[in-house]
Amino acid sequence: MVAFGPVFCLIALVIELLTGPVVHWFALPLFAALLSGFISVQVVAARRHASVELTSSSLRQGTEDLPIVEIVKIMPPADPEAREMQPWETARTLGELSAVPRRRSGIGLRLTSGALVQAWAKDDKGLRAQLEPLIAKSARGSME
CATH class of the missing domain: 2.30.29 (PH-domain like)
Incomplete structure (x- = not known):
């Protein structure tokens, strides 16, 4: 679940490399890290409070x-x-x-x-x- 963000950003990076003249080298890793951070906080909270x-x-x-x-x-x-x-x-x-x-x-x-x-x-x-x-x-x- 935590890996979904980085996987989607990696897919977007591959698509940009294959199709577009612009590759978002800074934005995609940043969004991958942000998505992983937010999701990991939710996973930890769910394990702690709903177990x-x-x-x-x-x-x-x-x-x-x-x-x-x-x-x-x-x-x-x-x-x-x-x-x-x-x-x-x-x-x-x-x-x-x-x-x-x-x-x-x-x-x-x-x-x-x-x-x-x-x-x-x-x-x-x-x-x-x-x-x-x-x-x-x-x-x-x-x-x-």
Whole structure:
């Protein structure tokens, strides 16, 4: 993805060398470098802020880590045909984001403090399926 800018500029350079009397020796490398720089910033930001990692002890959403022991319950999925939103759908989004990232679905979580938060993933059903046994194990561990 980062290489698209330089590749297109290289193609433009070859076309200019073959067809035109003017070759933009300064502009094409400059634009290749600028395009690569802007795209690399976007790639790094997407990897940092829109990534999900689940381990046996924590759920990382973007830049925020949530210990599994703090999750009490996974809320039921939202009904897309419901007229009113469920309370968790307006709760704070994990990962220091203002909303659930594009092309991802929200998952409501109730924390030990009683607060509701929104986790998110591209595969929300898969994340739910992986979270459920971890939360059950955590709850059993806290009872012992």
